[in-house]
Amino acid sequence: MKKLAILLFLMLFLSGCSDNWGWYVVNPYSKSGWINLKFLMSGYYFTLLLSFTSIFISIAVGLLVALPGLSKNPWLRNFNRVYVEIVRSVPILVLILWVYYGLPPMTGLEINVFWAGVIALALSDSAFQAEIFRAGIQSIDRGQYEASHSISLNYKDTMRFVILPQAIRRILPALGNQLVYMLKMSSLVSVIGMQELTRKANELVVTEYRPLEIYTILVLEYLVLILVVSAGVRWLERRLKSDERV
């Protein structure tokens, strides 16, 4: 928060120095500036909705892909490897375009902008989630499986009550990272017309022709968003740690 205040201060200072700045476009005290600001901020809705929907799906898919990767069966392990390698090697922007323009004619399904964005983001992130889960699960001591086994827990209960709760605590910082990454990557969905933060800024730039000021606001919007989310993740980490006390 201190950093943010400094940045705001710097910006005002710079604006005073130069005739070329036109902060009026986003001046909250003028009527049109306030309307513009509200227009820009309204992008938060889809940025958040898109990112959180995608991250939940990608965590679920990532876990489902990670588990076969830990199996003794070589076919299941190969499935995991192939999935991760293929998905990881497609750039997100390309995936977004392909899901939006390529998938509907191929499958005959109608996919709107929102769900095309969710599919592309979740798919691309799931490969990384799968690797994170795999590392987290592999870091759990073998004795934990053996103890579960000795009290007759089956595979599902062992994972659900013993292994995953411990693995998730360990990978929480990495999951937090992925969430931040997802919030930033959601800006790419603007290319297919998703009305999120970046798209709103682009549209305003076209009508107001003040890219410098509007994109500066855009930077600040992401900065605030991500600082808040990071603080939330750290709070969650602390809370989970405090009831383990190992």
Place this chain on the structure above:
Amino acid sequence: MPKSPRDNDIEIKDISKNFGKFAALKDVSLSVKQGERVVVCGPSGSGKSTLIRCINGLEIHDAGSITVDGIILNHKTKSLEQIRSRVGMVFQQFNLFPHLTVLENITLGPVRAKKVTRQEADSRAMGYLERVKIPEQAHKYPGQLSGGQQQRVAIARSLCMEPKILLFDEPTSALDPEMISEVLEVMIELADTGMTLICATHEKGFARRVADTMIFMDQGRIVETAPPAKFFDSPDTDRCKTFLKQILHH
């Protein structure tokens, strides 16, 4: 399931187990009667842990056969499930679940695997915690307990599954010296209840006090089997004599 005609709890015939090129067990045979208390000792790498781990299917033997309470042990899920519900195990490293409280550690098995109600499991768990003398620790996490207390929780966790047979894999080897006796005390009381016990340990006092049969293992084989009095005072093999001398020096 075929029931063996004899009343032996555990019947091991000529089992072998290899880890890569290393032969951990070579043609080991052993019968354990119901209620019998067997103490296994031997140098590290002699195969005593592997033998114990084979009995509840943590390792699957490569050759030979193991029958536990009339059930033939193989790698099939069904057989493993049936064996596990009859055999409890206490580990050297305790292996408690660090994210669960003591009470949750003990009740997880009964509630999830045996479908006991939460209330029933809690009251049963408290009973076992009293037996291992730490009922006041029920709501703490394992990380807040001493090693001796953790191992006693692990014993209570095994007991709460109400197994017929209890296996101990060097239960006091990871403990500080001053905590060994509190764990052994609990184990001695357990031995007096008539449960079938197999314990890998070098605790001579404990072995003399509770064992019906002593087994000495070396290089993957059972070298000597004898009642404790004979075992400690006049063992037949030289290897066993040397080993006993070494452990008595501490």
